[in-house]
Amino acid sequence: MSQSIDDLPKVDDFLQELATIQQTGSKRIAILGSRHVPITHQTLIELMTYALVLEGNRIITSGSTGTNFAAIRGALRADPSMLTVILPQGLDRQPRESREQLETVMHLVECPENNSLSLGEASALCNQEIISRCQQLISFAFHDSHTLLQTCRDAEDQRKVVTLFYFD
Numbered sequence: 001m002s003q004s005i006d007d008l009p010k011v012d013d014f015l016q017e018l019a020t021i022q023q024t025g026s027k028r029i030a031i032l033g034s035r036h037v038p039i040t041h042q043t044l045i046e047l048m049t050y051a052l053v054l055e056g057n058r059i060i061t062s063g064s065t066g067t068n069f070a071a072i073r074g075a076l077r078a079d080p081s082m083l084t085v086i087l088p089q090g091l092d093r094q095p096r097e098s099r100e101q102l103e104t105v106m107h108l109v110e111c112p113e114n115n116s117l118s119l120g121e122a123s124a125l126c127n128q129e130i131i132s133r134c135q136q137l138i139s140f141a142f143h144d145s146h147t148l149l150q151t152c153r154d155a156e157d158q159r160k161v162v163t164l165f166y167f168d
Helices: 011-022 039-054 067-078 096-102 119-133 146-157
Strands: 028-033 058-061 083-086 107-109 136-141 161-166
Touching (some): 028 067, 028 119, 039 067, 058 067, 058 119, 067 083, 067 096
Parallel strands (some): 028 058, 083 107, 136 161
């Protein structure tokens, strides 16, 4: 089966991705992932986020437990001013344990206008906002994490560098 020129990856896309990977200095990195994450994985995500912030990167994530909670914890430890958290709904809709941590975040964006939506719908909108603000996406998901996997596809379509780790 032959491929047409339209099916081949575009050289410009490749060069843009290569430039982003090689970029030294500050990047805007989104970290998103599943809520259901083992403690050992949360510790690794926290350490990775801590190191990314120490290297001068800005972190963008969402609220909730699991991956995002660990990313927030790591960024807050390194430099709270380098963290932006965008919530899918209002702060009052977040779990209590997340709310306590989120109240310490300097750059917190709430979306109470999404309170009438299901969490899945609000999360999908929130993830779109997050990837529109980043240069790179790091995602931690399961193979059946439909919203996260769609976010990764959308980020790739927007020519973002996407690193996807699977838990399963």
